[in-house]
Amino acid sequence: MVKATRRGEPYCVTVSNGRFELLADTHKNGTGGAAGMRPHELLESALAACVCISIEMAAARAGVSVPNPIVEVNVERSDEATRFRVAVRCEAPLSDAARVIVRAAVPQSPVAQTLGRAVQVELGEVVADT
Template identity: 35%
Template sequence: MMVCHGLKKPLQVAFGNGSFTGVCDATTDKGGAGEGFRPHELLEAALGSCLVMVMTKYAAAHGLPLAWATVTVTLDRSDPDVAAYGCEVSLEGNLTNAQRQKILRAARVCPVRRTLGCRTVVTESVRR
């Protein structure tokens, strides 16, 4: 669960899970101060982080020589009805092509990727 609350600067929001915190903000051209992650950047970070974790875990479980994985995620919202996530993956280590393909296949079951592919339902309740 994440708790989000507005800060004194317009459009700045602090968020946290009880152990870690961060700041979200809009860019200056949108009325924010540009001093934090934009909301859509947090979506990109969630997907990229999950992909790296899944690939790293898979490689370790199968004894594959993955030194590290890097994922660059770009969200394209140019079509208002489609959220298109482009993921550029870099796998470092002494890997064969077959090992790279296995790691990439494992990434397809990334929980965040699967969640983003689901129908989304948002419910709201108001607390006083």
């Protein structure tokens, strides 16, 4: 579970999983935007981190070298669809086997699998914290 708590700056929140904390905010009408990543950047971050870890795990299982992958994710939103564009760059040329590992790891990463399914957002109860 992750919890977001409002901070003093406009549109700024602390996000915590109980062990680690980060700041997130957004910029709207000249207000906010200087304290942390925007919420959609956090979504991109989750996918990028998961893909990078998935590549490392798949390469280790296959005994293949994938030299220091760097994963970049960009989310494109429209009324019709949301598309996550993933780019993987490595410090050195990849072997054919490594290229196969990378191509398979991207759509098979757990976050990519989650984002590829129908998603519902449900609101639980809203209570006063006394």
